[in-house]
Amino acid sequence: MTTNRTTSVPTERVRLWRRPFRVIRENLRVYLIINAAAYGLALIGFSLGLLFPDLVAERAVGLEEDGTGELVRTLFETPPLFALVIFAVNVFGLAGLRIVLPSLIVPFAGLPLFGYWAVTTGVTIVPTSAPGWVLFIPHSLTLVIEFQAYVLLLLGAYLIGKGWLVPRSVGAANRRRGYLFGLRRLGLLALPALVLFVIGAVWEAYSLRYLVGPLGELLL
Secondary structure, three states: OOOOOOOOOOHHHHOOHHHHHHHHHHOOOHHHHHHHHHHHHHHHHHHHHHHHHHHHHHHHHHHHHHHHHEEEEHHOOOHHHHHHHHHHHHHHHHHHHHHHHHHEEEOOOHHHHHHHHHHHHHHHHOOOOOOHHHHHHHHHHHHHHHHHHHHHHHHHHHHHHHHHHHHHOOOOOOOOHHHHHHHHHHHHHHHHHHHHHHHHHHHHHHHHHHHHHHHHHHOO
16 A cells, blocks of 8 residues: 655745745744734724824825935936835845844844834825825835835745754754744745845836826826
8 A cells, every 4th residue: 555645845945036935934823913914903003194184194294204205306307216225125124223223132023023014114104185096006006015015024034043042943952053944934934024025125216207297197
């Protein structure tokens, strides 16, 4: 009599481009929960902005005071440079400083930091005029793409914390090995995250420059 058995293939033997998807499959429940939380918090912030317009006004003033508004207006006419700046801000300023670095120091620290940023971002993107709603059409796709990149890194941050605090849960003998286990998974998940950051930056820069105007003429 013959029996069919499925053998688990070690991650190291799987082709590099497939390894991140294997990590996601192995942690699918957590991945889905993080997705729901990330997009949900942004929607909560968006709802708060609709209910309390003063919050949106305060965020707009803050963006002008820190120079973000002026920077966007300066780079708007040069999409390649605009896309490069967007990519750098997303990767180093947001993903690096808000998710990865804190999680390397304190277990799971990047998750609440990102949660706060997601809510404030939801408030920030609330349109306050008819042209603003036109702008929101292509920008909503930007948010979907970039948030998915953040979700991948958040999953990696979770795996670092899990392996660090409960090494046996990832099959590690001690905390050091558990930490390294999570760090390797974060590295794998960073690969598709970087691809999404590139796509999101290019789409955001070029859609703002070339798509918003025609959409405005069509809809307004």
